[in-house]
Amino acid sequence: MSIKSSLAIATGRSAYWFLHTFMKGGSSLPGKLTNRIDPDILTTLGRNYDVIVITGTNGKTLTTALTVKVLEEKFDDILTNPTGSNMKQGIITAFLAHKRSRSGKKLAILEVDEANVVLITKYLTPIAFVLTNLFRDQMDRYGEIYSTYQKILDGIANAPQATIIANGDAPIFHSRKLPNPILYYGFEHQPDGELKAPYNTDGVLCPQCHHILHYKYLTYSNLGNYYCPKCGFKRPELTYRLTALEDQTPTSSTFTIEGQQFRLPIGGLYNIYNALAAYAVGRFLKVAPTEIADAINGDQKVFGxxxxxxxxxxxxxxxxxxxxxxxxxxxxxxxxxxxxxxxxxxxxxxxxxxxxxxxxxxxxxxxxxxxxxxxxxxxxxxxxxxxxxxxxxxxxxxxxxxxxxxxxxxxxxxxxxxxxxxxxxxxxxxxxxxxxxxxxxxxxxxx
The missing domain is CATH 3.90.190.20 (Mur ligase, C-terminal domain)
Structure with missing residues (x-):
């Protein structure tokens, strides 16, 4: 480790200690100070970690929390950024704050802002990217969903060997051919029908011929079992499937993924997708379905x-x-x-x-x-x-x-x-x- 890197890390950890001892916390400033001294510090901090990047418009924080809980069933040393501070400085702080164990696989499960994926993969080479969804959000920062997706793809291009674990129900994630291995998760719990998304829904044009996509069923917005009646473009084969949705309340959901029942103690169809993404990551890293259920069925209330x-x-x-x-x-x-x-x-x-x-x-x-x-x-x-x-x-x-x-x-x-x-x-x-x-x-x- 260089003198510059050592100084940067010492400064950042001192700032973190001071802020969390006397100022009730701080998830950004330690990373800013560290990065100012050594702009390449993430390369040093991330050495010897297997990194998984979780990004997308909605659900990053809960998906990250659920994924960490799932992987804790098998792995002892897991670094994450639980506060949702998901830009470069916040991720540096997460590394500074983490107390590493002396043995075993070291995992970094990182929630990353869509526009920061390319900044993070400049220094870290993930083993996997988890793509939750893309919806119109903060137009002043991201623009339309297609420009946001390009920001993510620019980051993925820095890690062409990494596995992509993507929401297969989102047409945009099947719109570009990539060199990466890809695993898809999604819903397969309803009989086929014939319908279109509501008139003001974004992202429902076929990426090949620009015809309006049709759906065999919709979950919400532009997510579902889509196909193009003109050119044959359709949802890819799912690797991980939700096969039954038994019950929903404002505070819980009961559902089945590939024969294993889950009871998520948080409401909302969108949060079931988050659990499904966490399940997919768990299976990718060889966590048993019963162990995943034990993790997801616990209390998962996340700040805010x-x-x-x-x-x-x-x-x-x-x-x-x-x-x-x-x-x-x-x-x-x-x-x-x-x-x-x-x-x-x-x-x-x-x-x-x-x-x-x-x-x-x-x-x-x-x-x-x-x-x-x-x-x-x-x-x-x-x-x-x-x-x-x-x-x-x-x-x-x-x-x-x-x-x-x-x-x-x-x-x-x-x-x-x-x-x-x-x-x-x-x-x-x-x-x-x-x-x-x-x-x-x-x-x-x-x-």
Whole structure:
């Protein structure tokens, strides 16, 4: 190791120790300092690790958490970035913070921002890439889904021997011929039918002839068993299949993958895809299906992802929303709630959220009035935008409070008329609200 690398690592680890000892943590600054001293430090830090990169629009954080739990059934030394700090500096910090064991296979399971895949693979050579999905998200940063996919492919090109573990139900992941070995996972739980995706769905043009794709069945958005009636392009053969979907509630899902039943203690069809991706990685690394089930069936609440906070007598469920597809899946999730609930929507427009908030107009907020929700709060830095969107969707003024300050939102929660409260919030709003709740002494509710 060079003197420069040694100095960089020592500086970064000292910064990490100080921040986590005296400042309640820091997932980015240690990596920034280390990278400033030695821009090639990831090559040194990642030496002797088998790296798996998990990327895509939605589901990266939960897929990473589930994958780590699955692989812990077989491997002892697993490094990851659990805070969701998924750009280069955050990944450097994850390496700095990890305490390595002296023996056995060393794995690094890394959630990586789509635009950072090429930056990471400049220094690390993964053994596998996990591709979750691609939806329109943060247009100011990524552009359309095809340009986002190209950013990912630029990173994959640095590791042509790595195995790609891709969502086979996403047409875009079957649109380009690559030299890498590819394994596909997906849903195969319904009889074949004949339908098209909704009119405003992205990514439903055949990549070969540009005809509109048809589906034998859809799960959501552009995901499903697709085919082109004009040129014959179709979904690839799946390596790992979900074969039955038995039950869904707002807090759990029961399903079967290749004969093994799972009960995921978190709701949402989109989260079943995350579990299926984790299953695929586990099988890729020879973890037995029964061991995978043991890992996935445990408590998998992830910071800000359906985390339930007890606020006096209220159970407050925090759910991250950041784009139309994810938002609509969350709205479908809360429709399953059998108990009365109040709804808080928090909209920020910082860099990490995406500064363009026009995406809220593609969300199915018009479904809300039919749910007979007794009370709404609109808040966050762009409170007026989200309040106006709710009003246009049919939410009456008499049920809607506009409260931009998060401290005041927290004070308003105990006064809401229902015990169950859902909070749909963009990324920085989740972080801000979660910190303020913690500072006020409110913590995760008991299961």
């Amino acid at each position: 992802r359906q985390e339930v906070i007890q606020v006096n007598d209220k159970k407050v469920t925090l759910i991250l929303v950041k784009n139309p597809v994810g938002l609509n899946q969350v709205l479908d999730l809360i429709k399953l709630e059998k108990q009365p609930f109040s709804l808080i929507t928090l909209l920020n427009a910082n860099y990490a959220d995406g500064i363009d908030t026009s995406w809220i107009w593609d969300g199915n907020f018009e479904d809300l009035p039919a749910l007979a929700i007794p009370a709404y709060i609109a808040g966050g830095e762009r409170e007026k935008d989200i309040a106006f969107r709710l009003k246009v969707a049919g939410v009456p003024d008499s049920k809607l409070q506009e409260i931009p300050e998060l401290d005041q939102v927290i004070k308003a929660i105990p006064k809401l008329p229902t015990q169950q409260v859902y909070v749909l919030a963009t990324y920085t709003a989740v972080l801000q609200l979660r910190k303020k709740l913690s500072d006020a002494g409110f913590e995760t509710a008991p299961m």
